Structures are given as C-alpha cells and as structure tokens.
Amino acid sequence: MSNLISGVLEIEPKSFGFLRQIKSNLSRLPNDVFIPPPLIIENRLLAGVEMEVTTETDKGGKVRALSVQTIHGMKPEAWQALPRFEDLPAISPQKHLALERDSKGATERLIDLFAPLGEGQRALIVAPPRSGKTMMLQNIAAAIAHNHPQHQLYVLLLDERPEEVTEFRRSIRGNVFSSSYDDNLGNHLRLAKLVLEFVKRQTETGADVVLLIDSLTRTGRAFNAGQQSSGRMMTGGLDARALEIPKKIFGAARKIENGGSLTIIATILTDTGSRMDDFIFEEFKGTGNMELMLDRSLAEERLFPAINIRASSTRREELLFGDMTEAHQKLRRAVNDLSPKEALQKMLKLLAMFPTNEAVLKKFSA
Structure with missing residues (x-):
C-alpha cells in the first residue's frame, strides 16, 4: 500500500x-x-x-x-x-514593503523613512560588532510577518550561536533554517545551497518570498573553509572561489516582471579586526540596492536603533515613495548636515512627537 x-x-x-x-x-x-x-x-x-x-x-x-x-x-x-528562475525578467522593486506597525517601532519607522524596502529588494545591513544587528533583523522579520502575511518568510542562520537560533524561532512567524556553529561545515554549505534553490523554486511559481540571512560574512567564511580550494589565495586567507555561492545567494534577490518576487535582507559584518571579514565586506559592498548602515558609536551610547541615517539609502527610492518622494527628500535634507548622533537623536524626537510616519511627512510636505 x-x-x-x-x-x-x-x-x-x-x-x-x-x-x-x-x-x-x-x-x-x-x-x-x-x-x-x-x-x-x-x-x-x-x-x-x-x-x-x-x-x-x-x-x-x-x-x-x-x-x-x-x-x-x-x-x-x-x-x-513554468519559466525557470534565471529566464524570468527582473525589474527594480516598485511595491513598498512597509514595516511600520505602531508608534513605538523606531527601527521599522526609520527604515521606511530613509531606506525603504520593496518587493524584490537586495538589502544589505552593514553592522560592526555589538551594534544591534540581530535585534534589528528580528524586528524586520516580525514586521514583515505582521504587515505582509501573504509573503513567504524564511530566515537562514549560518554559524550562529544556538541560543540566537532559538530566539529567532520564538520571535517570528516564519520558517527558520539554521546550521549553528556546533554543526559541521558540510551542513553549513549544504543548507545554504538548498535554501537558495528552495526560494528560487517558490519565486518561479509567482510567490512573493522574503529571505533574511544572518550573516553573509559567516556564510563566506563557511564556504572558504568547507569547499575544495581553487589554489588561489586572496586577502586574509580567502580562497578566490569562496564567495561564488554566497554571491549567488545574495544576487538571487529580484522583482519578477508580472510575477513574484524574492526579497533578500542580509547582514554583513565590518570592523571586526579580521582581514578576511574586511575583504568579504568589500566584495559585497555596492552589490545591494539598499544599504542600512549601523554605527557602533551610537550603540555604545545606547542610542538604538543604531542607524547611521546619512549613510543609509535605497536605490530608485522614488519608485517606492511615489507621490511622497519630495517630502521624504526634504526630511533627509533636514538631517544631512548633522552628525550621525545628532541626526538619530533628532529623528527619535520626531518619532516621539508624531505617532505615524505619515504625520512626520506631512510636516515636511507643507
């Protein structure tokens, strides 16, 4: 039977x-x-x-x-x-993936105002150590699950601490795929490749998929240590072919014309003191179409979310902002001449004064 x-x-x-x-x-x-x-x-x-x-x-x-x-x-x-993933025409993100849920969600509101996410975004969260990247990723995941329940939400955690894996699983409504640092390198590589193929297959069917990755740095380290050497060594002991698969994973993010989307939001480490990590960051720098820069000095002063507003932005943001583009640009100009600390403090005061981003923007659209 x-x-x-x-x-x-x-x-x-x-x-x-x-x-x-x-x-x-x-x-x-x-x-x-x-x-x-x-x-x-x-x-x-x-x-x-x-x-x-x-x-x-x-x-x-x-x-x-x-x-x-x-x-x-x-x-x-x-x-x-169905057409295969690589044959589907990719276009710039055009539908805003809004994160704002309530007046207290400063992380979500600041991202919506200064570095918005769209369906199909290739987003990079650049994070020094202890700058709050994990909590930020959890907030983003929770906001997407709450505001966009029709999207398929997945999280890929590679070489992370087991307790962080547990925290993610308990904090979001979505599937968390993990290979923590006590797993073998072979499992890191296998899981990363399978998750990539899985989200591509879903996108082919017309689904809107969101994949959060923590982190590209550890993914790069895993492929450097776990795959066969090419014989060519680069800066910091990184093999010349180590980043091929990590780049394919991050590069898979796209909005399909008249179809679904694959949004990828990935963290990457910087200022760790490792030459390898610096090289991995340089290889991914500029490959996204949204960058959110975290600032360790802000985190050390307990200013959260520790976002460097001036350094954070989204390419073709006008496609997501629509009629409110001018108001968003006026808001950015209002903080552009300030230091990262002053800009964040000013924005946190504005968020406390106005319960919604719409109310903030009305102040700058007058």
Missing part, C-alpha cells in the same frame, strides 16, 4: 535525491523519502522543489518514491511549463 508524503527535494551528486522536511530544518534524516534518478529525469525535477509523492516501504524499512503527484501544488506538467 502506498502513502502520500511531501517535502523539499535535495538532489545528491550521484543524481538521486531525498525529500527533506521544512519542519525538521531541511536536515538529513534516516526516514527521508528516497527519490530515484529515473523519477527525477522523467519529471525534470530541480533541487528545491516542494512536491508530493506516492511511496512504498521496502523490507528494510526504507521509504522510496513511486510517482510524483504534485509539484508546488500543481500537476507535474503544469510546473514543467
């Missing part, structure tokens, strides 16, 4: 695959369904597809797929007719 089982396909180097479970962190488990190569070839399956299969269990207790019933909720033929 056959059973129906669903999961996310991971294809191994020898062309067979297994169904991994989202609720189990996409981990390799002994009872994962085996997907034979002929089934993959026949259905033109790609890594990362979420599918439902009929199965049988052999005498040894191993579960094997017999046929593919659905792929992302569609018949296999319908899924096969």
Whole structure:
C-alpha cells in the first residue's frame, strides 16, 4: 500500500535525491523519502522543489518514491511549463514593503523613512560588532510577518550561536533554517545551497518570498573553509572561489516582471579586526540596492536603533515613495548636515512627537 508524503527535494551528486522536511530544518534524516534518478529525469525535477509523492516501504524499512503527484501544488506538467528562475525578467522593486506597525517601532519607522524596502529588494545591513544587528533583523522579520502575511518568510542562520537560533524561532512567524556553529561545515554549505534553490523554486511559481540571512560574512567564511580550494589565495586567507555561492545567494534577490518576487535582507559584518571579514565586506559592498548602515558609536551610547541615517539609502527610492518622494527628500535634507548622533537623536524626537510616519511627512510636505 502506498502513502502520500511531501517535502523539499535535495538532489545528491550521484543524481538521486531525498525529500527533506521544512519542519525538521531541511536536515538529513534516516526516514527521508528516497527519490530515484529515473523519477527525477522523467519529471525534470530541480533541487528545491516542494512536491508530493506516492511511496512504498521496502523490507528494510526504507521509504522510496513511486510517482510524483504534485509539484508546488500543481500537476507535474503544469510546473514543467513554468519559466525557470534565471529566464524570468527582473525589474527594480516598485511595491513598498512597509514595516511600520505602531508608534513605538523606531527601527521599522526609520527604515521606511530613509531606506525603504520593496518587493524584490537586495538589502544589505552593514553592522560592526555589538551594534544591534540581530535585534534589528528580528524586528524586520516580525514586521514583515505582521504587515505582509501573504509573503513567504524564511530566515537562514549560518554559524550562529544556538541560543540566537532559538530566539529567532520564538520571535517570528516564519520558517527558520539554521546550521549553528556546533554543526559541521558540510551542513553549513549544504543548507545554504538548498535554501537558495528552495526560494528560487517558490519565486518561479509567482510567490512573493522574503529571505533574511544572518550573516553573509559567516556564510563566506563557511564556504572558504568547507569547499575544495581553487589554489588561489586572496586577502586574509580567502580562497578566490569562496564567495561564488554566497554571491549567488545574495544576487538571487529580484522583482519578477508580472510575477513574484524574492526579497533578500542580509547582514554583513565590518570592523571586526579580521582581514578576511574586511575583504568579504568589500566584495559585497555596492552589490545591494539598499544599504542600512549601523554605527557602533551610537550603540555604545545606547542610542538604538543604531542607524547611521546619512549613510543609509535605497536605490530608485522614488519608485517606492511615489507621490511622497519630495517630502521624504526634504526630511533627509533636514538631517544631512548633522552628525550621525545628532541626526538619530533628532529623528527619535520626531518619532516621539508624531505617532505615524505619515504625520512626520506631512510636516515636511507643507
């Protein structure tokens, strides 16, 4: 008797695959369904597809797929007719992914005012140590889950502390994929690649997907240590090919014309004292279309969120601001000549005076 089982396909180097479970962190488990190569070839399956299969269990207790019933909720033929991710036309983000929830959410309100997120944004949070990046990412995740429940929200944590993984899982409504620092390097690499394929497959179906990554720095370190050396060493002991996959992950963010979107919001470390970390930062610097700069000196004075407002911005922000672009620009000019500390203090006072961003902007649109 056959059973129906669903999961996310991971294809191994020898062309067979297994169904991994989202609720189990996409981990390799002994009872994962085996997907034979002929089934993959026949259905033109790609890594990362979420599918439902009929199965049988052999005498040894191993579960094997017999046929593919659905792929992302569609018949296999319908899924096969979809254009592949790399062939979809990408355009600049045009729909604002608003974060503001209430008057007390200073992080969300400041991002909306000075470095807005749009569907398909490639956002980089540049963070010195102890500048509040983890809390900021949690606030962003919670705001997206609250304001945009129709979006598929995922978090990828690589080489992070186990307690931070637990905190993320408890603080947001979304799926957290993690490989903490006590996991092996091979699992870091495997999980990062599978999550990339998974969010690409979802975007192909027209879904709006948001992926938060903490952090690109640790992802780069993991690929530097865990993959085969190219024989060419660069600054700080970084292999010449170490950042190929991390760049593919971050570069996958895009808004699809007349389709879905993949928004990626990733942290990257700076001023850590590591030459390797500095080089990783330089390689990603300027590759996003939104940068949020955190300032350690502000955090040390307990000024949170420790955002350097003057240094934070979004490319083509007028597409997101629309008719309010002029008011936003007047607001920016009002803090442009101030120091980072003065600018943040002024904005925190304004946020305390006005309960909504709309009220703040009305003051500058008069």
